[in-house]
Amino acid sequence: MLLSPSGHGPILSFDFPLSRSAALARLAAFLPHAGEAYARHRNEERGQGQHHAVSRLSAALRRRLISEAEVADAVLRMHGGLAAKFIGELYWRTYWKGWLEQHPSIWEDWRAACDRWVEQGLPEGYSAAVEGRTGIDAFDAWARELRETGYLHNWARMQFASIWIFTLRLPWELGAAFTFRHFVDADPASNTLSWRWVAGLHTSGKAYLADAERTRVQTDGRFDPRGLAVTADVPRETCKAELGRIRTPTAPDPHLPSLLLLTPEDLSLETEATLKALDVRRVVACRAHCSGAADLAAVADGLQRGSTHWGVRALWVDDMEAVLAVAQDEGVAQIVTGYAPVGPVADSLAAYREGARIAEHRRAWDVEAWPYCGKGYFALAQHIPALLGSAALESLPA
Template identity: 55%
Template sequence: MDRFPLTRAAALERLERFVPRAGSAYAARRNLVDPQGNHANVSRLSAALRRRLIGEDEVVQSVLAAHRLDKCEKFLAEVFWRTYWKGWLEQRPGVWSAYLADVSAFHPGTMIAEAMAGRTGIDAFDHWARELAATGYLHNWARMQVASIWIFTLGLPWQLGAQWFLEKLVDADPASNTLSWRWVAGLHTPGKTYLADADRIAAMTGGRFRPEGLARVARTPEAASPLPRTPLRTAIALDPALPTLVLLTPEDCSLETVLPDLDVRAVVVADDLAANEWDRMALDDAALRAAAHWQCPVGVANPVAFAALHGCRQVVTGFAPVGPVAAALDALRSRLAANGMVLAEHQRTWDRLCWPHCGKGFFNLKSEIPRLLDQLRPMRSPLSVCLP
């Protein structure tokens, strides 16, 4: 897993090595997919960003310290795409609920099992299905081809394809994953589908793959009526004066770098919210850094009991976007309240500033990028001056 950093130190080192290639080299080569899995044309920081081992602001500011904006805009756009998906789903949480209901209603059959195992006879698809199983990773451009072939050539439900990726990808994110599959299917932007093309696949893989029999027509799956847009949820403010337990979840594994001064008495690692071994690796790293930073007990325990044991009156965690962790924290909030404690959240400035521009199409956020960068620039110093 060293190719996909799951500690903060490894992520910072990866970023430092990638920064020189984040400009024109990235723009020219980012969609080239190496069939051998050597994905050196992209940053491979997604697993770390997914768990906030490093922040988007840290990545962006390091890149801007080395490149002019016009030279690195392609890379920055990809960072903002991740933010866009999260902000969009925050304003339409019903899309996530509907997806979960659909997954529960489907009964996967033999054809789906064969596709996941890479036994369809479609060379590119089968290679990438096996790569996903072996490594937990696919190049983003390959993900688009796999999703398109799954939906339009194989005629399989997009929801089960999205669930496959969610379970197997090292950087699986509820928003980016679900909404990217919907985008390919033509459900995110009505009338706009993504149809895989054999010649394009050949060009992007250096001629290694030229799949035959791909769908020539993209038929958008049936979907329920669009769900209404809802206001962004407001983070529950923390009280710096209260004795505090910090709760580490897979949604934010570097809270010690962003939380204000607090009276932190203890830290709990939410191991029960880890979906896989990769989450646990990130949480283990987060726990070590938290113990060193706050010099307090760190445990894998019931947060209600651990908070009470250490005299804490509030539990502080990172803001959890729509997804499994957010649902679990809602349940925890009620248990804490019954014991006279508050579950407060730290929402990163990046999300607070960007998400209001994510309710429509990506262009609405993209047009705001220069202004957002001006607002975000003072947040931290470039990492080049603080790398370990």
């Protein structure tokens, strides 16, 4: 399907950390810049291949090749309170995850909207937008960069979404599908909810409007976008997302023989203390859970580490039916995997939770933070110092 949220674009020319060793090396290289330098320069967009003021760890964090807790701990040890801005940005990822867990209908509604657009036909201007032929220099360059590299600077992502919605007047759902398909760090929560935030749907009355002068400044004069919208015509939504409870998974029983299922949701389970001594008989990964070359590379790295840690064979299979067959052959009592937040992997596992004992390990980082993520970001931000046990951090502003 043209707009399916699965199947990201090709990786052509960007160095993504898609193994745990590469992620740790990237973190080490970035650490000296995670304090004052990050706060000063994080929004400077210097062009394709020049995004050195940000960590560029997003592809690894998305798959938890390296964890948020590891990154936060390293940054705070080096910079203390001077890393407040970076820590705040790190927690935005957590906020989006926790918010979508409590409003899963947003994900379902978005997928349904994409299906409707496929059925009724794409709107005028869509092809020009995704091919970078709108005549808006910054937007067109970012569209090409995204297709060629799978990446955009976070500040550019907001401008891109704003121009798509308010200047080109295209449906936000189609924009979210386009970026989700191409971002190598595509995350169901961060991608979908960031588009809604820009559109003015996440926080009532608060939309993000791209500004031509600010774009010229932040890109050091590389772009001079003309004809940008000066008012935000916020789209209408017919359904209101109701706040629900965070799903409670079946927890792994450390004493049961287990099949370990690795997915792109968590690829460093061997680092979790409660799982280190798990009785693992086989480590498997499912190709159906991978959305492109980046997922395949990262999962392969996770399989190798898991196989080494537990001293068992690693195996690729095609789908969940094959996973269940391996579990039966091995005679295991449970299939253990990392917790699957709202998204394609959770959709895949949902159909099998009743018929098989699928136990999901949820990290302490999520357990502790997600209860504060049901409303606005500030409700979480004010708890960040306590969550990290860091007296050096003051309450972080929204």
